Amino acid sequence: MRGGKRLAVALAVALALAPAVVPVSAGAGGPALDYVLNCQGCHLPDGRGMAGKVPSFRGQVARFLSVPGGRAFLVQVPGVARANLSDERIVALLNWLLPRFDSDHLPAGFRPYTADEVARLRATPEVRVAARRARLIAAIEDLKELEKSSNLSSKN
Amino acid sequence: MSGKWLDAWMERRARRLYRGTSRRHALARIAGLLVGAGMLPLLPVSRGAAAHGEAGDKGEAAATRDPNSCAYWRYCAIDGFLCSCCGGSASQCPPGTEPSPVTWIGTCLNPEDGRHYVISYNDCCGKTSCGRCMCNRNEGDKPVYVPYQSNDINWCLGTKVGEVYHCSTAVVIGTAE
Amino acid sequence: MAEADQPQDRAIPQWLVVLAAIVAVVAGALAVVDAWWDSDEGDTAKGGKVTAEASSPSPVTGGERAAPLSSEQVAVAPAIAPHPHLVWLNDIAFPAMPDGRAILVDADAGTMRGMISGGYGHNGLLFPPDGRRIYNPETYYARGTRGKRTDVLTIYDARRLTVEGEIVLPPKRFMSMPLIGNAQMMGAGRFALIYNFTPSQSVSVADVEAGRFVTEFDTAGCSLIFPVAEREFFMLCADGGLLEVALGPDGRPVRQEARAKFFDADRDPLFEKPVWTGDRWLFVSFHNDVYEVGAGKNGRIAGRKAGWRIADPRAGWRAGGIQPLAVHRPSGRLFTLMHEGGDGHHKDPGTQVRVHDLKTHAEIARWQLERPATAIAVSEDAEDPLLYAVMIGDPTLEVYSARDGTLRRRIGEIGITVTLVQPLPVSTGKGDAR
Numbered sequence: 001m002r003g004g005k006r007l008a009v010a011l012a013v014a015l016a017l018a019p020a021v022v023p024v025s026a027g028a029g030g031p032a033l034d035y036v037l038n039c040q041g042c043h044l045p046d047g048r049g050m051a052g053k054v055p056s057f058r059g060q061v062a063r064f065l066s067v068p069g070g071r072a073f074l075v076q077v078p079g080v081a082r083a084n085l086s087d088e089r090i091v092a093l094l095n096w097l098l099p100r101f102d103s104d105h106l107p108a109g110f111r112p113y114t115a116d117e118v119a120r121l122r123a124t125p126e127v128r129v130a131a132r133r134a135r136l137i138a139a140i141e142d143l144k145e146l147e148k149s150s151n152l153s154s155k156n
Numbered sequence: 157m158s159g160k161w162l163d164a165w166m167e168r169r170a171r172r173l174y175r176g177t178s179r180r181h182a183l184a185r186i187a188g189l190l191v192g193a194g195m196l197p198l199l200p201v202s203r204g205a206a207a208h209g210e211a212g213d214k215g216e217a218a219a220t221r222d223p224n225s226c227a228y229w230r231y232c233a234i235d236g237f238l239c240s241c242c243g244g245s246a247s248q249c250p251p252g253t254e255p256s257p258v259t260w261i262g263t264c265l266n267p268e269d270g271r272h273y274v275i276s277y278n279d280c281c282g283k284t285s286c287g288r289c290m291c292n293r294n295e296g297d298k299p300v301y302v303p304y305q306s307n308d309i310n311w312c313l314g315t316k317v318g319e320v321y322h323c324s325t326a327v328v329i330g331t332a333e
Numbered sequence: 334m335a336e337a338d339q340p341q342d343r344a345i346p347q348w349l350v351v352l353a354a355i356v357a358v359v360a361g362a363l364a365v366v367d368a369w370w371d372s373d374e375g376d377t378a379k380g381g382k383v384t385a386e387a388s389s390p391s392p393v394t395g396g397e398r399a400a401p402l403s404s405e406q407v408a409v410a411p412a413i414a415p416h417p418h419l420v421w422l423n424d425i426a427f428p429a430m431p432d433g434r435a436i437l438v439d440a441d442a443g444t445m446r447g448m449i450s451g452g453y454g455h456n457g458l459l460f461p462p463d464g465r466r467i468y469n470p471e472t473y474y475a476r477g478t479r480g481k482r483t484d485v486l487t488i489y490d491a492r493r494l495t496v497e498g499e500i501v502l503p504p505k506r507f508m509s510m511p512l513i514g515n516a517q518m519m520g521a522g523r524f525a526l527i528y529n530f531t532p533s534q535s536v537s538v539a540d541v542e543a544g545r546f547v548t549e550f551d552t553a554g555c556s557l558i559f560p561v562a563e564r565e566f567f568m569l570c571a572d573g574g575l576l577e578v579a580l581g582p583d584g585r586p587v588r589q590e591a592r593a594k595f596f597d598a599d600r601d602p603l604f605e606k607p608v609w610t611g612d613r614w615l616f617v618s619f620h621n622d623v624y625e626v627g628a629g630k631n632g633r634i635a636g637r638k639a640g641w642r643i644a645d646p647r648a649g650w651r652a653g654g655i656q657p658l659a660v661h662r663p664s665g666r667l668f669t670l671m672h673e674g675g676d677g678h679h680k681d682p683g684t685q686v687r688v689h690d691l692k693t694h695a696e697i698a699r700w701q702l703e704r705p706a707t708a709i710a711v712s713e714d715a716e717d718p719l720l721y722a723v724m725i726g727d728p729t730l731e732v733y734s735a736r737d738g739t740l741r742r743r744i745g746e747i748g749i750t751v752t753l754v755q756p757l758p759v760s761t762g763k764g765d766a767r
Contacts, residue, residue, distance in 0.1 A: 033274075033332060036261060036274055036329070036330065037261055037262070037263070037274065037304075037305075037332075038304055039304070040261060041258055041259050041260045041261045041276075041303075041304045042258045042303075042304065042532050044257065044258070045329075050257065050258065050313075050314045053313070053314060053531045053532060053533050054258065054314075054532060054533070077553070078553045078554020078555070078570070078571070079553070079554065081554070081572070082554045082570050082571040082572035082574065083571065083572070084302065084571065084572060084598055084599040123593075124591065125554060125570075125572075125574070125591045126553070127576065127589045127590065127591050128551070128589065129551055129553035129554075130551040130553070131551075232677075233677075235510075258532060282478065282479060283478055284429055284430065284431055284477075284478050285427060285428050285429055285430050287428035287429070290427070290428075290726075292680060293677070294677050294678065294679055294680050295676075295677040296677070297677070297679070297680075298598070298602055299569075299598075299602050299603065299604060299605040300507075300509055300512065300556055300557070300605055301555070301556040301557065301568075301569040301570060301571055301598070301605055302571045302598055302602070303530065303532060303534075303556070303571070306509075308509045308510040308512075309507075309508070309509045309530070310454065310508035310509060312508075313530075313531060313532055314531075317479055318474055318478075318479055318480075318482055319453075319454075319472075319482065319508055320430070320431065320453065320474065320478045320479070321430060321508075
């Protein structure tokens, strides 16, 4: 059964290309299949999760890349760090997931994750996830305020 | 009274069968006997074993095509009551129940076309246990510390109706090849 | 009442008295046959006792009659005196899950002694070291199967089985096939810990001495609760690592540390169904390898491969089931439930029990079970340990000698879908670290 994941991937269902809305379908490729088998059960096909129980990816996940510590958090979060996937497959999954569910907030100069980086970070999975996520989200909110005010000032 | 007598009878019958045949075969027979007697459709584990064991006797192909059989191909890691026996189908919840939004996802081989399919094992929730067609097969099932690959979990999480489990579906959500 | 109820025998014709006598004799004979019928192989007269009323034919002869039975008042059976051959059978009642229960059986007498009604998705009981109370994490819906969910830790008097109180918990208790790691006692009986899954993972702590909920903390990526010291426990994580947690004197976590993986959760996962040997938890993997987790040299919790296995899996036999391991601490023996089968059969019922010496790792015995089983357990007494075996869906408890594997008795009509078997702890109050 796990072997299925390692099988060559054939596209079975044509995917519409609208990002972050259309459910992920199995058969769409390596990282897409890894998402289906390892993440989708809880994060759901369209990445929206469940409010208060499973964090949403949609319009949210790439924002972590813009605040200090956020890039590391996306690897150290146990769902990623402790997934039974090789470093290479984690790299492929993250580099696929970010534009897939939150292309709007992907920073202009986004450097794709590398295997060395993932190997190093996942060796120390985050233990107090809720607290760290709360701090990062606070930082993201500050950044949003900053963006809003700078937008206003640029208009003036 | 009759239950007690039946129990005693089945017990002896089962033991005789058990001694007279190979162990695994006997197991399947015991499960089949109990289930067949309509007494206890509640032997999850042996029912799963029975699905394997009986396939050889009855013809594998027929069982693997029957959505009311534990041997149905897409139930390769199902654990619970088949919704297809409870007023739903392999991919539909029975009337008045609510599908769990979250679940675990695995793959099963369809012998008809030789393809591996991705199966989403959504539970149907909000009514007491259906109680029919108990199956437990564990291909690729992992312990609960790998939650997204475990069938021992009540997946009626995040439903509006609450966490009361009714039956299990096995929804084909794509190919895995 | 008794005196007013004098018999009026003159009104009864003689033929009716004779007929009654004949009926009584036949009934008595039937009862004897029934008892013999029930006392199956290995069972003794203990299990199939014939009641006095049924076995003695009516003494009515020529108008002479024995004194009538004295009248009774309904009452409740007296408090249960604990002994090591009492055993709790936990029943999730799978075809009617809102109605779970735990059933107390006296394995010596072959009788049921009482019950705890466990609510929705009943898991297993918690026994504090002093043995006076029993705690059970329970879930209820306001309208039976719907409405507001309430989780409570219900407090029972261990001898009278009465409800003494409850502590309300966050309504997040993990609902699964029952596992001993779903809830555990720590702090020498002061704290009850409950594993939560929503699917966010966390642990709730209740202070049972103060009678209040203390805290809930997140444990993302890691599951179940396995205490190793008075205030330290670990959880198993999805990648084969573990999370070590230390509690402060008030039950709040003071240290949470991730430990590197010590097994391969993908290729050869450990059953999340270990046994506590007194100083460490023993696990068995899907491929029969033994692993252990305990306090390491530096005082920190560490897991390791123990360097031996229950059996060569290539021979076709594997450990498995719902509760595949049992330890008898006085004799240092490990009991493993085994079935024939390969990958994907890890929850198949076992038909054999293998007995190993925990020190030498030598296989001491190999017993064939009379009926397939999904759970085994061993009583804690040194003198005459009993091996219990149950099969989910088969309402029968089998009691074997844990010394030689002979069947002592079989107790029927017990439960609906019995999962975990919990012999009454006898080591209570003797300084078990947990």
